[in-house]
Amino acid sequence: MSENTTPRLAIISGCTSGIGFATALGLARLGWHVVGIARSPSRGQRMTEVVRAQSGNPHVSFHAADLSLVRETQAIGRRLRALYPQVDLLINNAGGIFTKRTETAEGFETTFALNHLGYQTLTGELIPALAAAPAARIVNVASAAHHGAILQLDDLQAMQGRYHGWRQYQHTKLMNVLFTRALAARLPATMQTYGLHPGFVATQFGSSAAAPWRWLLRAMMLVALRPADAARGVLTVALHAPPALSGSYYDRGRLATPSPEAQRDDLAEALWQQTEALIAQVI
Numbered sequence: 191m192s193e194n195t196t197p198r199l200a201i202i203s204g205c206t207s208g209i210g211f212a213t214a215l216g217l218a219r220l221g222w223h224v225v226g227i228a229r230s231p232s233r234g235q236r237m238t239e240v241v242r243a244q245s246g247n248p249h250v251s252f253h254a255a256d257l258s259l260v261r262e263t264q265a266i267g268r269r270l271r272a273l274y275p276q277v278d279l280l281i282n283n284a285g286g287i288f289t290k291r292t293e294t295a296e297g298f299e300t301t302f303a304l305n306h307l308g309y310q311t312l313t314g315e316l317i318p319a320l321a322a323a324p325a326a327r328i329v330n331v332a333s334a335a336h337h338g339a340i341l342q343l344d345d346l347q348a349m350q351g352r353y354h355g356w357r358q359y360q361h362t363k364l365m366n367v368l369f370t371r372a373l374a375a376r377l378p379a380t381m382q383t384y385g386l387h388p389g390f391v392a393t394q395f396g397s398s399a400a401a402p403w404r405w406l407l408r409a410m411m412l413v414a415l416r417p418a419d420a421a422r423g424v425l426t427v428a429l430h431a432p433p434a435l436s437g438s439y440y441d442r443g444r445l446a447t448p449s450p451e452a453q454r455d456d457l458a459e460a461l462w463q464q465t466e467a468l469i470a471q472v473i
């Protein structure tokens with residue numbers, strides 16, 4: 191993909207702050223038509239205004255949806271597909287950490303629902319629009335936090351034992367890398383997918399976590415990357431990763447080796463199948 195045959199269209203989830211916002215701004219500055227998704231209409235409005243003003247690109251829009259809900263994710267996916275029958279880039283980025291175990295209105299553990307089900311559901315809905323582009327990419331924002339995580343296929347939603355927010359976050363980020371792998375095996379030659387770690391970045395990440403965690407994250411973020419630096423890595427992968435490396439994992443814009451667990455095709459496939467079954471239950 192070169193970056194000067196505009197306008198091409200990118201959909202970015204979690205566009206109202208942090209890495210998603212900075213990536214939206216980066217793409218708008220390159221002349222892309224940017225379509226963002228997040229929950230808050232007021233933050234979305236602000237995102238469109240600021241990105242338009244700072245990029246000089248009027249082709250920036252926002253759609254509100256709670257991507258932790260499968261039905262809502264399917265609905266926004268269908269709506270975007272109808273509005274934009276050709277999509278060149280999807281960046282699955284909306285994610286978070288939850289220090290207490292909660293469930294969504296659909297009964298899924300919230301970290302799992304937002305960080306993993308949201309990625310697979312939105313991607314599934316947008317595949318026809320991505321397939322309509324001459325060349326399309328799907329970038330999944332995962333995390334180096336996946337290192338050390340071991341997935342229990344019979345406990346994807348952290349029901350067994352004591353809930354530990356960081357551990358469940360790690361599990362869902364491992365799922366992002368495995369999802370990328372299983373997705374790559376299913377895509378036609380015109381489409382590629384990549385997983386990535388954006389770096390440790392000063393964002394709103396963890397801002398709704400319980401007090402000791404929130405303070406710790408805030409303190410650590412004093413030495414973290416700026417979102418604009420992280421976005422450069424995201425854009426390097428989105429625009430320049432070689433097609434032959436579809437399915438692979440990048441760390442701050444460079445090809446990297448994910449954990450041994452993240453390289454297991456059997457696990458990637460089993461996770462894909464279980465996830466599809468869970469999504470189908472909701473329909």
Ligand SMILES: NC(=O)c1ccc[n+]([C@@H]2O[C@H](COP(=O)([O-])OP(=O)(O)OC[C@H]3O[C@@H](n4cnc5c(N)ncnc54)[C@H](OP(=O)(O)O)[C@@H]3O)[C@@H](O)[C@H]2O)c1
Nearest residue numbers: 204206207208209228229230257285333390391393394395
């Ligand atoms: N920050 C880091 O150091 C770091 C490191 C590795 C990986 N990551 C990954 O980077 C991604 C982005 O995180 P960030 O650090 O940029 O965090 P952030 O500043 O908290 O941004 C999260 C974005 O997701 C949106 N969002 C949250 N819940 C949502 C929901 N239920 N439905 C739709 N949108 C939702 C938020 O907007 P609304 O609140 O308006 O919905 C916001 O735009 C995540 O996947 C995270 O796991 C971050």
